[in-house]
Amino acid sequence: AQSVTQPDIHITVSEGASLELRCNYSYGATPYLFWYVQSPGQGLQLLLKYFSGDTLVQGIKGFEAEFKRSQSSFNLRKPSVHWSDAAEYFCAVERGNQGGKLIFGQGTELSVKP
Amino acid sequence: DAGVIQSPRHEVTEMGQEVTLRCKPISGHNSLFWYRQTMMRGLELLIYFNNNVPIDDSGMPEDRFSAKMPNASFSTLKIQPSEPRDSAVYFCASSLGGTEIQETQYFGPGTRLLVL
DSSP: OOEEEOOOSEEEEETTSOEEEOOEEEOSSOOEEEEEEEOTTSOEEEEEEEOSSOSEEEOGGGOEEEEEGGGTEEEEEESSOOGGGOEEEEEEEEOSSSSSOOEEOOOEEEEEEO | OOOOEEEOSEEEEOTTOOEEEEEEOOTTOOEEEEEEEETTTEEEEEEEEETTEEEEOTTOOSTTEEEEEEETTEEEEEESSOOGGGOEEEEEEEEOOSSSSOOOOEEOOOEEEEEO
């Protein structure tokens, strides 16, 4: 069965520091991969997605993610974190023939220190 | 565009009562998804529709849960009778759907349900 693992439940970084959130998936073939962000009390917003092609994907708000097939990973990065980036981040996978059925990781809560 | 609209935003009810959550997808979107978010289980897909037809309801926890989509602009998720363990945030999402390429899902703000 497909699964998504986000090893870090909570991460704290200083404003201006770089950020990397980890995501590992379990699936035999290349799935469709997504990162969503959820601000407190809000719904989820798509940051970026990977279907095929270039393994480095650019998203909104200065985020990027890199797909590494050999590591079954799709880590999210940002070179300089802003206080407004404090939120919960979810990695998700879809198998491509599931009509949109997303499997989400448990989420990583990001706190930003001034 | 108004985005995905959910109502109510907050619901507090007593165990045994019927609860109905409502969702209006983005106009023109053909797929609609209901998710539940809890601390213990994270985000789970309950059911999704394509062109108003339920495609996969394997995530619906039990018979107390039911979902309908009578037309392209409205869906309901009903819990009858409700139990305290149903307390969660319920999200509705929609996407263009209808293609082989995964479309972006747009999420509503959620309904926070508390069953006492």
